[in-house]
Amino acid sequence: MPSVIETENLTKIFPREVKAVDKISFEVEEGEIFGFLGPNGAGKTTTILMLTTLVKPTAGSAKICGYDVSREPNKVRNCIGYTPQDISVDEDLTGRENLRIHATLYHMPRDEADRRINEVLELVDLLADQHRLVDEYSGGMRKRLEIAEGLLHRPKLLFLDEPTLGLDLQTRTQIWRYVEKLNEEHNVTIFLTTHYMEEADLLCDRIAIIDY
Secondary structure, three states: OOEEEEEEEEEEEEOOOEEEEEEEEEEEEOOOEEEEEOOOOOOHHHHHHHHOOOOOOOEEEEEEOOEEOOOOHHHHHHOEEEEOOOOOOOOOOEHHHHHHHHHHHOOOOHHHHHHHHHHHHHHOOOHHHOOOEHHHOOHHHHHHHHHHHHHOOOOOEEEEEOOOOOOOHHHHHHHHHHHHHHHHHHOOEEEEEOOOHHHHHHHOOEEEEOOO
16 A cells, blocks of 8 residues: 655754654555554644644655655645644634635635535534534534544545544544544545544554654
8 A cells, every 4th residue: 555644754843952753754554544642742743733734844754645745735735634633613603614714725616615515514414503603513513523624625634633632422432433434435544643542442553652
């Protein structure tokens, strides 16, 4: 299987010589669910930020779908989706309005955007709630809307940074089903960080552990 993520000695050093990520190397194969585990502060989110082109590496290299994250960031962004740890959807807008803004950022034609918004809303079971304000959504609904945003432009690779953090067990189980469906039925490669060992055991084909 071809690799959708390739890193070699990937390093990030912040000011005052704070070494957040120190020479990590790994590969993620197309079509797998890859778990990235480690304690708080070990560098999981910083690694994701480098792989999603939001933070520039200090040293080493990383390729996503064959594109270099430093030299070809726009091509990388076109083939990835990203659901951050913290909820970022706008509470003052409806679910559909949030997705409409996201589609505009990707310069999607209106007709295509409308079709795709309907598809992702149905995928995450939010079609019936699309016209409600996000302020009225539960935590699980907001997280599902975040996942829908990450899928809107049909990415090959989806980054999920602790997608079930703070959710109750029933809602977590629901999110797990969506992740499995994305992977199995839509062939989306998943890069997942989590602190829940049962989550990693249930979902992941392989895991890597990053530590201090």
